[in-house]
Amino acid sequence: MAITEAPKIVTSRMGYEDSHTIERYLATGGYEALRKAVKMTPEAVAAEVDAASLLGRGGAGFPAGRKWSMLRKAQTTYLVVNGDESEPATFKDHLLVERDPHQLVEGVLIAAYALQVTKVFIYLRGEFALGLERVQQALNDAYDKGAAGSDIFHSGYSVDVVVHPGAGAYICGEETALLESLEGKRGFPRIKPPFFPAAIGLYGEPTVVNNVETMSNLPWIINNGGAAFAALGAGRSTGTRLFALSGRVKNPGVYELEMVKTTFRDLIYAPVLGGGILDGNDLKAFIPGGVSAPWFGPEHLDLPLGQDEVGEAGSMLGSGSIVVMDSSTCAVRAALRITKFFARESCGQCTPCREGSGWLKRVLNRIESGEGREEDLDLLLDVCDNIAPGLTWPPQQTTICVLGPSIPSSIHSAILMFRDEFLHHVKDGACPYA
Amino acid sequence: MNHLSPEIRARALEIVALYPDARSALVPLCHLAQEQDGWLRPEAMEEIAQIVGVTPAEVRGTASFYDMIHLEPVGKYVISICTNIACLLRGGEDLLNHAQSSLGIGVGATTSDGMVTLEEAECLADCGRAPCVQVNHRYVGSQTPESFDSLVEKLRTGELSDSIPPHGTLIRVRRNVGSR
Ligand SMILES: Cc1cc2nc3c(=O)[nH]c(=O)nc-3n(C[C@H](O)[C@H](O)[C@H](O)COP(=O)(O)O)c2cc1C
Numbered sequence: 037m038a039i040t041e042a043p044k045i046v047t048s049r050m051g052y053e054d055s056h057t058i059e060r061y062l063a064t065g066g067y068e069a070l071r072k073a074v075k076m077t078p079e080a081v082a083a084e085v086d087a088a089s090l091l092g093r094g095g096a097g098f099p100a101g102r103k104w105s106m107l108r109k110a111q112t113t114y115l116v117v118n119g120d121e122s123e124p125a126t127f128k129d130h131l132l133v134e135r136d137p138h139q140l141v142e143g144v145l146i147a148a149y150a151l152q153v154t155k156v157f158i159y160l161r162g163e164f165a166l167g168l169e170r171v172q173q174a175l176n177d178a179y180d181k182g183a184a185g186s187d188i189f190h191s192g193y194s195v196d197v198v199v200h201p202g203a204g205a206y207i208c209g210e211e212t213a214l215l216e217s218l219e220g221k222r223g224f225p226r227i228k229p230p231f232f233p234a235a236i237g238l239y240g241e242p243t244v245v246n247n248v249e250t251m252s253n254l255p256w257i258i259n260n261g262g263a264a265f266a267a268l269g270a271g272r273s274t275g276t277r278l279f280a281l282s283g284r285v286k287n288p289g290v291y292e293l294e295m296v297k298t299t300f301r302d303l304i305y306a307p308v309l310g311g312g313i314l315d316g317n318d319l320k321a322f323i324p325g326g327v328s329a330p331w332f333g334p335e336h337l338d339l340p341l342g343q344d345e346v347g348e349a350g351s352m353l354g355s356g357s358i359v360v361m362d363s364s365t366c367a368v369r370a371a372l373r374i375t376k377f378f379a380r381e382s383c384g385q386c387t388p389c390r391e392g393s394g395w396l397k398r399v400l401n402r403i404e405s406g407e408g409r410e411e412d413l414d415l416l417l418d419v420c421d422n423i424a425p426g427l428t429w430p431p432q433q434t435t436i437c438v439l440g441p442s443i444p445s446s447i448h449s450a451i452l453m454f455r456d457e458f459l460h461h462v463k464d465g466a467c468p469y470a
Numbered sequence: 471m472n473h474l475s476p477e478i479r480a481r482a483l484e485i486v487a488l489y490p491d492a493r494s495a496l497v498p499l500c501h502l503a504q505e506q507d508g509w510l511r512p513e514a515m516e517e518i519a520q521i522v523g524v525t526p527a528e529v530r531g532t533a534s535f536y537d538m539i540h541l542e543p544v545g546k547y548v549i550s551i552c553t554n555i556a557c558l559l560r561g562g563e564d565l566l567n568h569a570q571s572s573l574g575i576g577v578g579a580t581t582s583d584g585m586v587t588l589e590e591a592e593c594l595a596d597c598g599r600a601p602c603v604q605v606n607h608r609y610v611g612s613q614t615p616e617s618f619d620s621l622v623e624k625l626r627t628g629e630l631s632d633s634i635p636p637h638g639t640l641i642r643v644r645r646n647v648g649s650r
């Protein structure tokens with residue numbers, strides 16, 4: 037496989053120092069797509085997005101066009117943009133929000149027009165202080181240019197877009213928790229059914245929730261046509277996608293790559309991408325799609341970066357975040373840190389998630405600090421099985437949201453792949469990497 | 471007598487007007503109160519409660535859910551060091567340990583001069599520049615122990631006060647298009 041010559045769909049302006057300004061945006065074709073869209077019928081705009089087969093980029097990978105068509109027509113509906121980005125090791129929306137806020141805003145306005153909503157909320161995690169400023173500035177400019185607000189580009193269509201700051205809570209990335217949070221409450225996920233946002237969303241009204249990257253693709257799709265987007269990639273994974281590469285690689289960063297045409301090996305080792313492992317070490321394992329995903333080993337390096345391809349191999353592409361662990365990485369410590377995160381961020385509504393995460397953290401901590409027993413491995417798997425019965429992937433859901441059933445991924449993977457390492461900790465009474 | 475200054479209160483009312491339901495403004499108003507006071511004072515909770523139409527206990531209960539809203543005073547600069555997976559693999563825990571000994575405080579504590587509060591953060595979505603550090607939620611790029619110490623020094627001398635406003639000031643760009 038190779039790195040293809042696919043166009044940069046969402047990162048075309050990243051080379052400019054002033055990529056976030058209205059001047060640069062207008063000088064590089066900005067707001068042409070919105071001008072074009074408002075001359076089309078809303079149905080025709082939605083049809084382009086449908087033709088693009090754009091899969092949601094927030095983690096679940098649901099087709100955006102299909103989600104939109106689920107909205108009941110002629111209702112007060114809301115569009116809510118998910119910029120909470122807090123799945124550990126995910127940092128692609130950060131780039132889009134800070135470096136190309138106008139592209140996001142234009143995409144949001146195109147979606148709003150297709151859905152004919154009159155109110156949009158862009159929910160950004162509170163830790164994006166600069167991002168919040170940049171998006172607000174972009175909106176101020178868009179209103180000023182007649183691209184947002186009343187009668188946009190003299191089309192007769194009006195929409196108001198509000199930037200809403202979060203305040204530090206991972207769970208608010210889950211769409212129903214996000215809606216609770218946007219209503220001024222604690223971010224407790226709602227149970228689905230009945231609370232599918234498309235049916236009962238913000239303030240009880242039908243609501244579309246889409247991710248920042250999903251929205252940022254729309255200007256290109258409208259300018260170039262859904263078919264041109266669908267011609268990139270393969271199978272269900274069309275277009276390009278942002279991959280956030282981190283951990284023990286030489287060049288961590290966000291890379292826009294054509295879906296399916298590139299492999300994990302390319303991403304991690306190609307000199308123009310990851311550049312290989314730090315210190316010339318060996319790859320030990322990698323996480324293919326955020327910390328909720330089961331781990332892969334070196335034998336999976338030649339898998340293509342595609343949603344179904346990764347799914348069929350037993351994990352998920354999720355949020356497109358790849359974490360590389362090398363021969364210097366302690367698998368127990370890595371699993372412990374991920375589990376600590378879940379224990380801290382569990383909202384506490386469901387017993388298996390709340391109690392299970394705490395248990396798992398304590399047992400892993402004991403093993404990592406050299407006080408574990410051999411039986412602890414079975415205990416870990418047992419608690420994991422209580423949270424996600426059968427330890428299958430995708431997991432069985434026993435809880436309100438999928439945070440809970442994601443907790444076992446790292447522990448189960450680490451034990452399956454590195455059981456000896458756990459036993460070393462137990463036998464030596466210490467972490468061999470310390 | 472209002473606790474929020476006339477300017478902050480006016481801004482609060484503008485924010486409320488953006489939402490179909492006033493309660494949606496609760497968290498943004500907590501941020502705003504922190505802009506005035508650096509943290510969420512009980513007096514501010516009462517006023518927010520009255521503005522958005524809930525009880526002060528509901529404001530407290532909601533605010534306590536969110537890590538960025540502080541129910542106790544914090545330093546002028548809150549330094550967050552991420553130790554989550556990508557940062558762990560790049561020395562995040564070592565940096566946090568260094569920060570504790572260098573500042574002479576534990577995680578969650580504030581230096582005696584009231585300048586710095588230290589936090590251990592979960593992923594801050596800057597994993598490409600690990601270990602990731604934020605000061606008052608402004609990214610300052612990955613840090614070594616040495617660069618961390620000089621960062622703190624610059625905070626103390628005020629050298630960075632243009633790029634990093636005091637704790638609580640989250641957003642300096644205001645919506646200037648009214649409510650529609
Ligand atoms: C625990 C949890 C955390 C999530 N965090 C995020 C997030 O930070 N950003 C995001 O866009 N989606 C996140 N999602 C997925 C959202 O629920 C939702 O599927 C997504 O925003 C839909 O947008 P899309 O279809 O454009 O991908 C999360 C889901 C779960 C279960």
Ligand code: SF4
Nearest residue numbers: 383385386389437440
């Ligand atoms: S699974 Fe965990 S995070 Fe999700 S609703 Fe239940 S307790 Fe909350």
Ligand code: FES
Nearest residue numbers: 552557593594597
């Ligand atoms: S893991 Fe540290 S910023 Fe993402």
